[in-house]
Amino acid sequence: MDKNFKCISINGFSGDRTSYGMEVCHAFAKTLSEYLNIEVEYHGEPQFVADLNWDKALAESNDILTKASSLIEFAFDEGFKPILITPRCATAIATLPQVMNKFPECVVIYFDAHGDVTTPTTSVSGYLGGMPITAAMGVWNSGFGSGVKTEQFIHIGGRDFDSCEDEFFEENKVLLLSKQQIEQDLSELERLIKDKPVFVHIDVDVFEPSEVVAEYAVADGLFRQHIHAIMTSVKAHGILIGLEITEFSPKTNEEREHSYTALFDSLRSLRS
Template identity: 30%
Template sequence: MVQQTSLTAPAPLICFQGNCAGPNPHGMTGTLALAQTLAASLEIPLQTLGAPGQALSGSWQQMLEAVTPDFVSLGRYLEKTLSSGKRPVVTMSRCAGALATLPVIARQHPEACIVWFDAHGDLNTPETSESGYLGGMVIAGAAGMWDSGLGNDLSLAHVILAGAHQLDPAEQALIDDKRLLHLPPARLSVEALRRAINGRPVYIHLDCDVLQPGVVPSDHQIDGGLAPETLAELMAALAGEDVVGMEIAELESHWPNDPAPADLTVLVEILMPLARRLLADEAPCAR
């Protein structure tokens, strides 16, 4: 049975059920399914935050206004969890939720690097975004390139963009200017990632669309992504680093036109070395 905890005793496994400006509700049901599976597998409590609702429509400004109250609550709970000495694992429906989490990580662990697994760069601003999608502006917002109202404490120099291969011109320009480190799929290996981390504490963000199409349902299925075994190897290696927390986003509960819930076995197997270390208080894996 999955046990939920009260806010007076922060649980390190956090499921943010609220809307993260997604185009459909399947991310909200997907994030809960993943969190419940992890909680049951590890026999640990689960804290749920926010309430699932309908998909949002409108401009990025309208979406940001709608989600901000819940994002503020998420940030406060994460800060409380980190301050208690715990290393949280957060599931959220869409990567826009990191507008709330990244500034908190940057304040609580200013020396940490962010390993951002994603098919996209998420480095756009409202001025450079071609789509106007809030999730595509996350890192830029947390780094103060535009004002989300949720914090701008992150330094781009602390970001390792891992697996991104669908980049807009403005995002590529930031990479070319060496404002942050980019490890595209062809250059992303355990050795390259360890060199990039260089002994620093690590916070991990995983957008499930970094995986090759057909592994798990996500709003974007993009050719050229990481094979499951590649991501599993990287996650196992990261379990040997000083990981201060992890978040997972962009997982949908169902494949299109399939009423049956998606099988999350492969994703859970990929995550388990890190999740077990963070949530079950195991010692770091040997390199």
């Protein structure tokens, strides 16, 4: 195991409409750090939940976003490879710009069942958690910076896109990889990441719901072997600089333990 990895759990409101993600955030980080045999640190605590429009949610999420931005910057400055655990995807609004600030050539691999490329003007729901990528790309101004480039971005496992997201991905020629493509050919991914820094974002709803429980689950997801195949490819061809794992939100202990098995198995390449 690379001893430069450090698990950082960052808890608090980031557009949460339910409390499930916040309730298990630190416990998940503790169990993952034990599995990987790495150091862990905890920041924040569960807060309120509210169904807010993106602008109000962004304002109320300022504390956790500011903390996430400063913590990942500090981890990089100290020579660590951070593994961030956060309740919701919205924290990527603050973390991905810091990744690109420190590693301008970095390729971002983004696992998610959803597109996460709506904007304040294209979103039907107004949900902040659907907008982190476009914020990090500078399509709209979140106040937390940008820097992610479409040609250095790979979206994996998506299967529930809004029409505006289909248009965004097509217009910007973003590399999208489905479950079937992972099984058949990873040559384009390997070309893009070859000898480049790589940061991996995993929203656990990318998994098949029978493998990992997620609040916003979508059928026909990835199995553990698909995530393992990508992580193995990153290890062989790129330079992994960190990860971010979000949306882990089981409601019962049974769901939690069941999900740990598949999730940790998908990350087993990190142990060697």
